[in-house]
Amino acid sequence: MNNKDLSKNSMSMSVTNPKKKSILPAFPFLVAFPQLFSKNFRGLAVFPFIFLKDKMLKEDRAIIFHERIHLRQQLEMLWFPFFLWYGIEFIIRWIQFKNTHQAYLNICFEREAYTNENNFNYLKNRKFWNFLKYL
């Protein structure tokens, strides 16, 4: 997930080349799905999809990269355990901070994604299960 308050500093850059358009959708599959989002969230990764609040966000490199970090986390946890861990850690952090927003920001998956969302080479050299460093 990606919270809009934290992504205001993200640079918008075009990642598409109009001359190289393929008829096949490119992985990860970017889907604009505004009905899916509450007012505070703009992106959601559920492998192999990245859902976005607005199709314009497809051009926001930091949001897309943040969600791509979550896709990597989901893959290396064999998908479902990621969501289970995410939910359990959210509840633990909620008890710890007594605040849902602070709980969300302190989930290790989010800490890793927010810390590295502007480091576009991050996934090239990232170690397996590197989110453990953000616990």
Ligand SMILES: [Zn+2]
């Ligand atoms: Zn996130």
